[in-house]
Every structure is written in C-alpha cells, then in structure tokens.
Amino acid sequence: MAAVRHGAFRPLRVTEVERLTDDAVAVTFAVPPELRETFRYAPGQHIALRRRADGAEIRRTYSICAPVTDPDGPASLRVGVRLVEGGEFSTYAHKELSVGDVVEVMSPAGRFILEPKPGRYAAVVGGSGITPVLSIVSTLLAQQPEARFCLIRGDRTVSSTMFLEEVADLKDRYPDRFQLVQALSREEQQAGLPAGRLDEERLTELLPALLPVDAVDGWFLCGPYGLVQGAERALTGLGVRRDRIHQEIFHVDDSSAPLPVPAAAPAHSALTATLDGRSGKWPVRDGESLLETVLRNRADAPYACKGGVCGTCRAFLVTGEVRMDRNFALEPEELAAGYVLACQSHPVDEQVELDFDR
Structure with a gap:
C-alpha cells in the first residue's frame, strides 16, 4: 500500500448538509472504498478542506465529529462548520454547499487525540470546540466499558449549542459513565449552573466540585484562545501535571493573543x-x-x-x-x-x- 502523501487532496462527495443551529451545519462526505485507508482517523483529528473561488485558493480545517467505528477505515467523514463573520469557506458551506457537490479534502491530521483506553477523562470546551471532543468521548465510551468522561461545555445560549442531541444521547446511553455540565453565558437555565463564562476563576472553583481533579488521566481543552488559556491556568493552579493537559485552539483573537516577535534572519539563508x-x-x-x-x-x-x-x-x-x-x-x-x-x-x-x- 502506498504511503499517504502529506499535502495531497482528494475529491469527496457531499452526502448531507445538516442544520445544527442558526449559524452551524454538519457536513458529511462519502469516502469510497479505495480511499478508506487514506482517510482513517483517530478520534479528535481534523481534515483540511479546499476550494477555489475567483482565482484564489481557500483552505480551512474542521474537526471530525463522528466516532471511530470501523477498523477498515471510515465510509464517511462528518465535520461541524460554524459560520464565521467574513469567513469565506464557512459562508460557502452555509449558503451554497449542497448534497452532491464535490469538495477537495486532505487526509486527517492532528495530535489532539485520545486513543481509547480505560481511565477517567474530562474536557472543557467552548462553542465549536465540542466537535473533536464529541468524536473522542463517543469513541471512548463505546470501546472502553471501564472509561469515564466528564464534559464541561460553555455556549452562548441553548439555541446556539452545536450537537445538542448527540451529547444528550451520550448522556442517555452512558448515564453512569458520562457526566455533562452545561454553562451558558447569555441565558439562564432552569437547572444547573448560573449564567456566565467559563473563565479561570470560575473553573478553579467549579472543577474540584465536579470531580477529583488529580484523578483525571487526561484533560482536553478546546475552543477559543481565551477559554483554553484560562482553563489551562485553572488546572495548573489546581496541581494538574502539564503532561495530562491537551489543548486545541479554534480561534485566536489578535487583541488577546501575544503579538508575533520579529525574526532576526541572516542576510543569506x-x-x-x-x-x-x-x-x-x-x-x-x-x-x-x-x-x-x-x-x-x-x-x-x-x-x-x-x-x-x-x-x-x-x-x-x-x-x-x-x-x-x-x-x-x-x-x-x-x-x-x-x-x-x-x-x-x-x-x-x-x-x-x-x-x-x-
């Protein structure tokens, strides 16, 4: 079998475009039998999508949200796409992409993964950061009967929450092994946490009340830069070892992220x-x-x-x-x-x- 080339794209046909929220869709691609090995993925990985418009090439990465179920490689790939203001690909996915269209897709990549094994795991996610974690938790619980998972997720409102039904189904299917905590920043809930963002101060107080922090084998942080950094500081302050914290950032606000440091390059290199x-x-x-x-x-x-x-x-x-x-x-x-x-x-x-x- 030939090795998968790093930067190679292959055309995949869209089989479903499902509306999740007003500003989010799930897109499913069919993987033909001859490409199933090429598109084999680990739970938590992402794919890059490419299209050409007005003579320019547009590439974007989206995490695979489906569980790993077939040892021979996937028959389909499903990703979540949230509409970003001014986003060229997300706008295309929401307004133009339809069943039967063909999109160029790169083979799965990324190291924000959890190969299923027994243990206790947890995640703190914000917004579309749920997408890779949904693949991680659904694969883990299905394949490892001794594993437990706690998901702490933050969203603006219930109506803006991606994969609401899929997460609820996990809670119904694994009531003793899957713990779900939902925080809304712009809407009060009838039960559960009061409205507010999952910042460092709140997580420092909340996490020890939910689970034995030091007994968690792996923490998975995913979402906007501010949330991931705040969650990492909270966990570090609670004594969690750095090698147990895994993170993936979906969006970086330049106003909050460190500015690039100019590189001192030699005259000839x-x-x-x-x-x-x-x-x-x-x-x-x-x-x-x-x-x-x-x-x-x-x-x-x-x-x-x-x-x-x-x-x-x-x-x-x-x-x-x-x-x-x-x-x-x-x-x-x-x-x-x-x-x-x-x-x-x-x-x-x-x-x-x-x-x-x-």
Missing part, C-alpha cells in the same frame, strides 16, 4: 526540506516563512490555516535554529522534541533543515 521522501534545497527570501520557501518549490507542502493554529505544517527541525512568530498548535513536549510550525518559522542560522516526514 538556505532551507533543506524533506517531504514524502524527496528532499530539496532552496534559498529563503527576505521575510518569508519556511513554509513559503517550500511552497515556492513544492506545491504539495502541507498547510491549512497559516496562522499557527491548526498544526498541519508541523515539521521536525533537523539542523539549524529557527524563530517562530506564534504557536497555538504545538505542545511543550513537541517543542522540546524538536518540532516547529513551518508557517511561523524563520531562519536564524544560514543553513536550516526540516523534515515533514517524521
């Missing part, structure tokens, strides 16, 4: 890069990222957001030193192991080598 078993060496132009250098010479380089969020362009730094503008995708352990985001990396040394295959 060259990049050697290995991708899908082939290597090349090219000069790095002034101001461009290492991903841009590769793309000038290899159109199949893997990327999606180019904002340091999705992690699709992760590569191993073989030699040399680079400076990253931003990083919202790599865990501290990955950084320590030598991985960088090519879309955010600029050379510090005159000779730099990246390996996309590791």
Whole structure:
C-alpha cells in the first residue's frame, strides 16, 4: 500500500448538509472504498478542506465529529462548520454547499487525540470546540466499558449549542459513565449552573466540585484562545501535571493573543526540506516563512490555516535554529522534541533543515 502523501487532496462527495443551529451545519462526505485507508482517523483529528473561488485558493480545517467505528477505515467523514463573520469557506458551506457537490479534502491530521483506553477523562470546551471532543468521548465510551468522561461545555445560549442531541444521547446511553455540565453565558437555565463564562476563576472553583481533579488521566481543552488559556491556568493552579493537559485552539483573537516577535534572519539563508521522501534545497527570501520557501518549490507542502493554529505544517527541525512568530498548535513536549510550525518559522542560522516526514 502506498504511503499517504502529506499535502495531497482528494475529491469527496457531499452526502448531507445538516442544520445544527442558526449559524452551524454538519457536513458529511462519502469516502469510497479505495480511499478508506487514506482517510482513517483517530478520534479528535481534523481534515483540511479546499476550494477555489475567483482565482484564489481557500483552505480551512474542521474537526471530525463522528466516532471511530470501523477498523477498515471510515465510509464517511462528518465535520461541524460554524459560520464565521467574513469567513469565506464557512459562508460557502452555509449558503451554497449542497448534497452532491464535490469538495477537495486532505487526509486527517492532528495530535489532539485520545486513543481509547480505560481511565477517567474530562474536557472543557467552548462553542465549536465540542466537535473533536464529541468524536473522542463517543469513541471512548463505546470501546472502553471501564472509561469515564466528564464534559464541561460553555455556549452562548441553548439555541446556539452545536450537537445538542448527540451529547444528550451520550448522556442517555452512558448515564453512569458520562457526566455533562452545561454553562451558558447569555441565558439562564432552569437547572444547573448560573449564567456566565467559563473563565479561570470560575473553573478553579467549579472543577474540584465536579470531580477529583488529580484523578483525571487526561484533560482536553478546546475552543477559543481565551477559554483554553484560562482553563489551562485553572488546572495548573489546581496541581494538574502539564503532561495530562491537551489543548486545541479554534480561534485566536489578535487583541488577546501575544503579538508575533520579529525574526532576526541572516542576510543569506538556505532551507533543506524533506517531504514524502524527496528532499530539496532552496534559498529563503527576505521575510518569508519556511513554509513559503517550500511552497515556492513544492506545491504539495502541507498547510491549512497559516496562522499557527491548526498544526498541519508541523515539521521536525533537523539542523539549524529557527524563530517562530506564534504557536497555538504545538505542545511543550513537541517543542522540546524538536518540532516547529513551518508557517511561523524563520531562519536564524544560514543553513536550516526540516523534515515533514517524521
């Protein structure tokens, strides 16, 4: 069997566009038998979608929200798409995309995953951050009868809550092993938590009242930058080890995120890069990222957001030193192991080598 190429897209046909809320849809793609191995995914992974409009290429990543059920690979892929103001792909998905249309899809990627195993797990999610966690929890509970999961989710209102029925079904199916806590920021509930955001202060007080924090084997944080950072600080303050905290950021507000640090690049630098078993060496132009250098010479380089969020362009730094503008995708352990985001990396040394295959 041929290895899956990193940046390759394949056309998949849309079989369903389901309205979840006023501003969210679930899109399902059919995976033909010959591509089921290519699109095999772990619970929590995402796919990149591509379309061309007005001569420009648009790429966006969306998490797979369906459980892993077939050991031979999926017959379909389902993702949740929330409408973003000014978002070119999300607007297309909401207003134009229909059953029978064909969309270019990259093979699944991402390390925000939980391979099913016994234990106690928990997640703090906000808004569309539920999508990868829905795949994680539904797969875990179905495959591991000894596993338990606590989901703390924050949304604006009940009507804006994605996958409301799917989460309720999990609660009905696994009443003794699945704990659900819903917080609404703009609407009071008849029962449950009072209205308010899940910020660091609130989570610091709430989490120990819900479950034994130090007995949780893995915490999964997903959603906007502010929520994920607040949840991480709360857990760290409660004594949770960093290696038990996993996070994925869906949206970064530039007003709240750290500003990029300008990279001090040498006058002349060259990049050697290995991708899908082939290597090349090219000069790095002034101001461009290492991903841009590769793309000038290899159109199949893997990327999606180019904002340091999705992690699709992760590569191993073989030699040399680079400076990253931003990083919202790599865990501290990955950084320590030598991985960088090519879309955010600029050379510090005159000779730099990246390996996309590791």
